[in-house]
Amino acid sequence: MKFILSSIFLQSFAKFLYSIILGVITGWKMVNKKRNVITLKDVAIKVGVDKSTVSRALNPGTQDLLSPEVVARIRDVATRMGYRKNQLARSLRTQRTMTVGIVLPDITNTLFAPIVRGAESILEPLGYTSMIVNTDDDSERRNYLIGVLLERGVDGIIDAAPQISTTQFKSIEEHGVPLVTAIRKTDRTSIPAVINDDEEGIRLLIRYLHVRGHRKLAHIAGPETLSTGHLRLNAFRQQTSLIGLDIPENAIAYAMRFDEDEGSRCALDLLVSGLDFTAIVCANDRLALGAIKALHQSGIQCPEDISVTGFNDLPFLNLIPPGLTTIRIQQFDVGRLSAELLTRMMTNQEAAIPSTSILPVELVERGSVSKPRTNSF
Amino acid sequence: MKFILSSIFLQSFAKFLYSIILGVITGWKMVNKKRNVITLKDVAIKVGVDKSTVSRALNPGTQDLLSPEVVARIRDVATRMGYRKNQLARSLRTQRTMTVGIVLPDITNTLFAPIVRGAESILEPLGYTSMIVNTDDDSERRNYLIGVLLERGVDGIIDAAPQISTTQFKSIEEHGVPLVTAIRKTDRTSIPAVINDDEEGIRLLIRYLHVRGHRKLAHIAGPETLSTGHLRLNAFRQQTSLIGLDIPENAIAYAMRFDEDEGSRCALDLLVSGLDFTAIVCANDRLALGAIKALHQSGIQCPEDISVTGFNDLPFLNLIPPGLTTIRIQQFDVGRLSAELLTRMMTNQEAAIPSTSILPVELVERGSVSKPRTNSF
DNA sequence: CAATTTAATGCAAACGATTGCATAACTAAA
DNA sequence: TTTAGTTATGCAATCGTTTGCATTAAATTG
Numbered sequence: 160m161k162f163i164l165s166s167i168f169l170q171s172f173a174k175f176l177y178s179i180i181l182g183v184i185t186g187w188k189m190v191n192k193k194r195n196v197i198t199l200k201d202v203a204i205k206v207g208v209d210k211s212t213v214s215r216a217l218n219p220g221t222q223d224l225l226s227p228e229v230v231a232r233i234r235d236v237a238t239r240m241g242y243r244k245n246q247l248a249r250s251l252r253t254q255r256t257m258t259v260g261i262v263l264p265d266i267t268n269t270l271f272a273p274i275v276r277g278a279e280s281i282l283e284p285l286g287y288t289s290m291i292v293n294t295d296d297d298s299e300r301r302n303y304l305i306g307v308l309l310e311r312g313v314d315g316i317i318d319a320a321p322q323i324s325t326t327q328f329k330s331i332e333e334h335g336v337p338l339v340t341a342i343r344k345t346d347r348t349s350i351p352a353v354i355n356d357d358e359e360g361i362r363l364l365i366r367y368l369h370v371r372g373h374r375k376l377a378h379i380a381g382p383e384t385l386s387t388g389h390l391r392l393n394a395f396r397q398q399t400s401l402i403g404l405d406i407p408e409n410a411i412a413y414a415m416r417f418d419e420d421e422g423s424r425c426a427l428d429l430l431v432s433g434l435d436f437t438a439i440v441c442a443n444d445r446l447a448l449g450a451i452k453a454l455h456q457s458g459i460q461c462p463e464d465i466s467v468t469g470f471n472d473l474p475f476l477n478l479i480p481p482g483l484t485t486i487r488i489q490q491f492d493v494g495r496l497s498a499e500l501l502t503r504m505m506t507n508q509e510a511a512i513p514s515t516s517i518l519p520v521e522l523v524e525r526g527s528v529s530k531p532r533t534n535s536f
Numbered sequence: 537m538k539f540i541l542s543s544i545f546l547q548s549f550a551k552f553l554y555s556i557i558l559g560v561i562t563g564w565k566m567v568n569k570k571r572n573v574i575t576l577k578d579v580a581i582k583v584g585v586d587k588s589t590v591s592r593a594l595n596p597g598t599q600d601l602l603s604p605e606v607v608a609r610i611r612d613v614a615t616r617m618g619y620r621k622n623q624l625a626r627s628l629r630t631q632r633t634m635t636v637g638i639v640l641p642d643i644t645n646t647l648f649a650p651i652v653r654g655a656e657s658i659l660e661p662l663g664y665t666s667m668i669v670n671t672d673d674d675s676e677r678r679n680y681l682i683g684v685l686l687e688r689g690v691d692g693i694i695d696a697a698p699q700i701s702t703t704q705f706k707s708i709e710e711h712g713v714p715l716v717t718a719i720r721k722t723d724r725t726s727i728p729a730v731i732n733d734d735e736e737g738i739r740l741l742i743r744y745l746h747v748r749g750h751r752k753l754a755h756i757a758g759p760e761t762l763s764t765g766h767l768r769l770n771a772f773r774q775q776t777s778l779i780g781l782d783i784p785e786n787a788i789a790y791a792m793r794f795d796e797d798e799g800s801r802c803a804l805d806l807l808v809s810g811l812d813f814t815a816i817v818c819a820n821d822r823l824a825l826g827a828i829k830a831l832h833q834s835g836i837q838c839p840e841d842i843s844v845t846g847f848n849d850l851p852f853l854n855l856i857p858p859g860l861t862t863i864r865i866q867q868f869d870v871g872r873l874s875a876e877l878l879t880r881m882m883t884n885q886e887a888a889i890p891s892t893s894i895l896p897v898e899l900v901e902r903g904s905v906s907k908p909r910t911n912s913f
Numbered sequence: 914c915a916a917t918t919t920a921a922t923g924c925a926a927a928c929g930a931t932t933g934c935a936t937a938a939c940t941a942a943a
Numbered sequence: 944t945t946t947a948g949t950t951a952t953g954c955a956a957t958c959g960t961t962t963g964c965a966t967t968a969a970a971t972t973g
Contacts (some may be wrong), residue, residue: 251958252957
């Protein structure tokens with residue numbers, strides 16, 4: 160399937176080395192050897208006023224303390240000199256960095272990028288800048304990175320990578336930094352969480368399968384340490400029992416990670432268990448993709464032989480056959496709402512914040528579900 | 537295709553509102569009303585030394601100025617008190633923020649996330665933190681965001697969103713901040729660029745098509761303002777003429793953006809132009825996906841009727857039929873190398889840096905290319 | 914043992930902004 | 944004309960570090 164023109168590869172690699180070694184060497188001459196940045200003082204001297212006056216002139220909140228002419232003159236000179244405020248110095252003095260930390264498990268996962276965008280849609284207009292860090296779902300890395308954020312004095316943190324049970328929030332609380340979790344939640348109700356309606360999503364899927372005649376369901380569960388894995392599994396158990404389906408324990412396979420390989424492994428586990436089932440409800444899309452792949456490789460067709468459902472509705476999913484029937488979540492809105500709550504917390508310590516905000520989900524019907532075969536294989 | 541259980545949607549939306557309005561209200565009580573952070577001074581008083589001594593004890597570079605016992609005692613007390621350095625104050629004094637700015641056109645585009653990861657693989661171990669901003673390929677936003685980065689005193693910038701011809705680097709130069717462009721380059725040789733071998737990629741594709749009998753090629757070109765669009769178009773022209781193919785002007789369609797919609801639009805343009813062609817070389821994968829979709833909708837099959845190629849090898853592409861034949865680039869390595877060059881520039885002003893570093897590419901063969909029909913339709 | 918070097922620490926001045934308070938000039942009221 | 948009240952600006956402290964220099968005590972040398 161994958162084909163590499165290796166000689167050409169080598170050739171171009173040599174070219175690469177060549178470009179590194181002999182490439183046009185430029186010193187990237189600094190325009191100013193010694194950083195030549197303009198400070199308030201420079202502007203003040205030029206204008207002939209005190210730097211405090213310049214500061215006041217440049218800050219919208221204080222400029223009306225000054226006479227309009229002075230403000231105008233200062234602003235003029237400042238822009239002419241190319242003055243830029245030093246946000247560091249300002250932050251040190253004001254004790255606000257106008258920075259929020261965003262903690263992700265993995266920036267390359269298409270699920271999380273829109274959360275960032277959603278958050279920034281709120282934060283940027285307010286003058287906040289975000290610092291994004293990747294935990295790789297490793298709690299040691301997580302601790303380290305949260306330390307980094309705290310040292311840099313972030314005004315708040317949006318955490319899209321928390322584990323359910325966690326002692327990792329102590330340092331954040333000590334610093335008194337507002338915190339919101341996004342997409343996932345923790346077992347602490349004192350930490351506001353913005354999540355999707357995992358329960359409702361699973362309910363929709365199970366009902367959808369049930370209506371089409373499926374009675375024997377299996378589940379590939381996500382990591383128990385993540386609320387998404389945990390809640391969806393619980394919902395699966397609850398909803399199936401609610402409509403009177405019997406789910407034996409070995410109809411549930413537990414993935415260690417939310418990825419394709421684990422999806423494949425779990426699907427195979429279900430197959431070899433000898434269990435009889437007509438559909439697999441997967442805790443997310445990537446598990447589902449892996450499962451479908453494993454089924455195919457075992458000579459089982461989806462949806463003809465077994466139906467499969469996902470969760471999240473990743474981009475491009477509609478282009479991948481058979482077209483995964485899944486739950487669409489509102490990643491952007493999760494980010495947006497998280498940021499809204501966070502800004503309220505940052506600006507008003509007394510603000511009343513919902514401990515959990517649940518965003519609605521919708522079912523997306525594609526080709527990975529059909530009626531079950533009358534006699535299962 | 538897309539099916540929404542709307543009543544259930546409404547129901548869950550109501551639930552959402554409910555959770556917002558009536559959700560368990562928690563004040564997210566701050567543990568410390570007034571931020572209660574420990575400073576050097578606090579530690580110094582506790583230990584009974586000067587704060588400068590504490591500073592020296594805590595900094596690896598200066599701790600050997602002190603007697604080992606004092607260092608040990610200070611470190612002990614500091615950790616016991618939960619001291620965390622204030623990176624802001626430190627940066628203000630040292631004139632280094634240990635922060636680099638990463639400028640992306642769009643964080644949600646899967647092409648760019650790995651660049652960030654690659655860069656961080658170098659930067660993080662060195663103690664740098666990155667600030668990621670999205671320009672949306674809008675040069676006004678770009679200017680604004682670069683201003684933000686400069687105000688925050690980044691030590692260097694990796695720019696993965698430059699346009700070819702640009703006057704936008706003046707402010708960066710004025711501040712004397714090192715800059716590297718990644719994945720794209722500019723027309724200034726004084727700005728080091730790390731790019732993929734666009735030319736070689738197009739050469740590989742054209743050769744590949746030519747060997748399989750294609751003689752009538754069309755091209756969907758990317759935006760001329762981006763080096764990737766520009767270089768690939770040039771390479772297309774050059775390579776086709778090199779092997780003696782005649783390419784009429786209307787065999788080239790110009791996309792305004794690198795997205796699916798523009799791919800579709802351009803493909804339709806090519807179709808209605810009445811031109812005779814057997815394959816479309818697209819400037820990137822997203823254009824190719826759009827093109828294939830448009831062909832299908834026009835009743836033309838890929839690859840049976842027309843072959844299509846892409847560029848970049850986005851993730852999951854292998855799962856999308858017919859399987860796009862494309863060029864694999866090394867996004868992670870682009871990020872990594874950019875960061876390596878940047879750190880050299882940040883630490884050693886005199887370092888010799890290649891003005892352009894070109895990373896090798898490889899052809900990935902999938903199903904979107906076949907032999908041309910003997911009589912084109 | 915006096916003289917000189919070395920080692921360990923403290924003092925105080927930065928870094929570049931913001932901001933409470935003091936002061937000067939000016940206006941308005943008495 | 945004096946007094947009180949504004950208005951516009953300057954002065955100086957502060958945020959939490961780092962770091963050049965001064966100082967003291969200890970160690971080394973002749």
